[in-house]
Amino acid sequence: MARLLIAASGTGGHLYPALAVAEALPTWQVHWLGVPDRLERQLVPDIYPLHLVQAGGLQGSGPRRLLNLLRLLGAVMPTCRLIRHHRIQAVFSTGGYIAAPAILAARSCGIPVVLHDANAIPGRVTRLLGRHCSRVALGLAVARRQLPRARVLTSGTPVRKGFRQPMALPPWVPHGPGPLLLVIGGSQGAVGMNAMVRAVLPPLLDAGCRVVHLTGHNDGAVASPRHPAYVSLPFSEEIPALLQGAALAVSRAGAGSLSELAVCGCPAVLIPYPFASDDHQRANAEVVAERAAAVIVEEGRSDQARANLQRTLWRLLGPGLRGVEGDLDPLQPMARAMAAMATETADRTLARLLQTLVD
Numbered sequence: 001m002a003r004l005l006i007a008a009s010g011t012g013g014h015l016y017p018a019l020a021v022a023e024a025l026p027t028w029q030v031h032w033l034g035v036p037d038r039l040e041r042q043l044v045p046d047i048y049p050l051h052l053v054q055a056g057g058l059q060g061s062g063p064r065r066l067l068n069l070l071r072l073l074g075a076v077m078p079t080c081r082l083i084r085h086h087r088i089q090a091v092f093s094t095g096g097y098i099a100a101p102a103i104l105a106a107r108s109c110g111i112p113v114v115l116h117d118a119n120a121i122p123g124r125v126t127r128l129l130g131r132h133c134s135r136v137a138l139g140l141a142v143a144r145r146q147l148p149r150a151r152v153l154t155s156g157t158p159v160r161k162g163f164r165q166p167m168a169l170p171p172w173v174p175h176g177p178g179p180l181l182l183v184i185g186g187s188q189g190a191v192g193m194n195a196m197v198r199a200v201l202p203p204l205l206d207a208g209c210r211v212v213h214l215t216g217h218n219d220g221a222v223a224s225p226r227h228p229a230y231v232s233l234p235f236s237e238e239i240p241a242l243l244q245g246a247a248l249a250v251s252r253a254g255a256g257s258l259s260e261l262a263v264c265g266c267p268a269v270l271i272p273y274p275f276a277s278d279d280h281q282r283a284n285a286e287v288v289a290e291r292a293a294a295v296i297v298e299e300g301r302s303d304q305a306r307a308n309l310q311r312t313l314w315r316l317l318g319p320g321l322r323g324v325e326g327d328l329d330p331l332q333p334m335a336r337a338m339a340a341m342a343t344e345t346a347d348r349t350l351a352r353l354l355q356t357l358v359d
Contacts, residue, residue: 001027001028001029002025002027002028002029002089002090002354002355002358003028003029003030003031003086003087003088003089003090004022004025004028004029004030004031004088004089004090004091004092004354005030005031005032005033005079005082005083005086005088005090005091005092005102005106006018006021006022006030006031006032006033006048006091006092006093007032007033007034007079007091007092007093007094007098007099007101007102008032008033008034008040008093008094008096008098009033009034009035009038009039009040009055009096009097009098010035010038010039010040010096010098011039011186011254012039012186012256013118013254013255013256013257014094014095014096014098014256015039015040015043015044015094016158016159016160016256017094017116017118017157017158017159017256017259017346017347018092018093018094018116018158019043019047019160020158020159020160020161020346020347021092021116021158021347021350021351021354022047022048023160023161023347024158024347024348024350024351025351025354025355029086030048030049031048031049031051031082031086031088032044032048032049032050032051033051033052033053033079033082033098033101033102034050034051034052034053034098035052035053035054035055035098036052036054051082053075053078053079053098053101054071054074054075055071055072055075055097055098055100055101072097072100072101073101075100075101076101076104076105076108077105078101079101079102079104079105080105080108080109082105083105083106083109083111084109088109088111089111089358090106090111090112090113090114090354090357090358091103091105091106091111091112091113091114092113092114092115092116092350092354093113093114093115093116094115094116094117094118095115095116095117095118095122095123095125095126096123096125097125099115099125099126099129100125100128100129103115103125103129103132103133104129104132107132112134112354112357112358113132113133113134114133114134114135114136114137114350114353114354114357115129115130115133115135115136115137116136116137116138116139116155116157116158116350117130117136117137117138117139117143118138118139118140118157118255118256118259119139119140119143119255119280119283119284120140120142120143120255120280120283120284120286120287121143121146121278121279121280121283122136122138122143122146122147123277123278123280124277124278126147126150127146127147130147130149130150130152131147131149131150133150133151134151134357135151135152135153135353135357136150136151136152136153137152137153137154137155137349137350137353138152138153138154138155139154139155139156139157139255139259139346140154140255140284140287141154142283142287153353155343155346155349155350155353156259156342156343156345156346156349157255157256157258157259157343157346158259158346158347158350159256159259159260159263159344159346159347160240162240163240163243163260163263163264164263164344165240166244167238167240167241167244168241168245169241169242169245170236170238170241170242172231173210173212173231173242173245174210174211174212174228174229174230174231175210176208176210176229177208178207178208178209178210178229178320178321178322179209179210179247179248179317179320179321179331180209180210180211180212180242180245180246180247181204181209181210181211181212181246181247181248181249181250181313181317182211182212182214182242182243182246182248182249182250182266183197183211183212183213183214183215183249183250183251184214184239184249184250184251184252184257185213185214185215185216185219185252186216186251186252186254186257190215190216190219190252190271190273191218191219192274192299192300192301193250193252193271193273193299194213194215194216194219195301196271196299196300196305196306196309197213197250197309198213198223198224198225199306200306200309200310200313201225201227201230202225202227203310204313204314204317204321205225205227205229205230206227207321207322208229208320208321208322209229209317209320209321210229210230211225211229211230211231212231212233212236212242212246213230213231213232213233214233214234214235214236214239214242215232215233215234216234216235217234217235219234239260240260240264243260243261243264243266244264244266246266247267247317247320247331248266248267248268248269248313248316248317248331249261249266249267249268249269250268250269250271250313251268251269251270251271252270252271252272252273252281253270253271253272253273253281253282253284253285253288253296254273254281254284255284258270258284258285258288258341259342259343259346261294261338262293262338262339262341262342262343263342263344265335265336265338265339265342266335266338267293267294267316267331267334267335267337267338268288268293268294268295268338269294269295269296269297269309269312269313269316270285270288270289270294270295270296270297271296271297271298271299271309272284272285272296272298272299273299274298274299282296288338288341291337291340291341292333292334292337293334293337293338293340293341294334294338295312295316297309297312315330316330316331316334317331
């Protein structure tokens with residue numbers, strides 16, 4: 001039985017693709033490297049042994065950045081001991097700061113390491129350490145140009161099996177003939193995006209639109225529209241069914257979310273997180289918008305920003321709403337373009353690569 005260490009931490013964008021790869025290796029013994037107080041503490045321990053190290057990102061002020069750098073370097077030796085103790089044969093990481101000690105430990109122990117980077121602009125660890133990896137797998141081919149010294153392949157970004165299986169909408173979704181709009185705040189919340197959406201929803205709801213709003217857990221105490229066609233939840237495990245049944249999604253532009261939208265063929269209005277490192281969400285969104293699968297709307301608190309979102313939603317959803325004239329449905333070509341971006345075999349591609357490296 002081959003033995004794999006997965007280093008993935010923090011957000012669903014890092015964890016869910018790694019879980020998909022682990023699912024594609026059912027005969028492997030998998031161990032997981034994470035950090036305390038992050039999402040992996042909720043998702044991983046019931047499935048795989050979770051090993052924790054102290055590590056942090058390199059953003060912020062000088063003293064904090066220095067402390068986190070020392071923590072990253074300090075996590076290398078415990079990771080080496082973990083690799084040797086469990087006789088790990090390969091390391092797989094989906095990037096982020098947890099990838100740094102994993103890559104350095106794998107190199108020190110002489111075992112192969114595969115790094116997956118899903119974004120159009122590779123992360124800092126990928127740019128610094130990608131050339132030390134056995135392979136760097138990319139979610140988007142455009143990222144290749146920034147990694148001239150790494151051994152790269154374009155695999156796409158893995159998604160969980162549930163997104164590829166047809167599912168019916170949950171019974172709690174509002175019923176009616178109008179189109180279903182799904183708003184996805186993400187696992188970390190999206191306060192600015194949520195506020196924009198709430199401000200423009202009432203006329204859409206009155207015209208027959210149905211809305212499921214997944215706010216994220218960090219949304220704050222904000223009043224939501226009171227309407228029988230509106231449901232607001234912090235999170236739902238039934239996102240595959242919701243994406244398959246939605247006419248349109250409003251979402252951030254994280255690479256994991258975009259891969260899930262593509263597999264489900266769900267067109268989107270993308271509101272990139274304006275403070276993402278290297279503005280990578282905007283770069284991700286531009287790749288999708290260039291293929292006419294999504295429309296980009298800028299986040300903002302101004303009346304102009306809200307008006308832009310409102311115009312965009314009415315233009316896309318209007319043909320399915322009461323009292324709106326127009327025969328052409330702009331969502332159908334967008335849905336086809338989004339589905340054409342899907343890479344449904346990314347998990348198996350990465351599984352085969354890992355198998356080749358340990359054989």
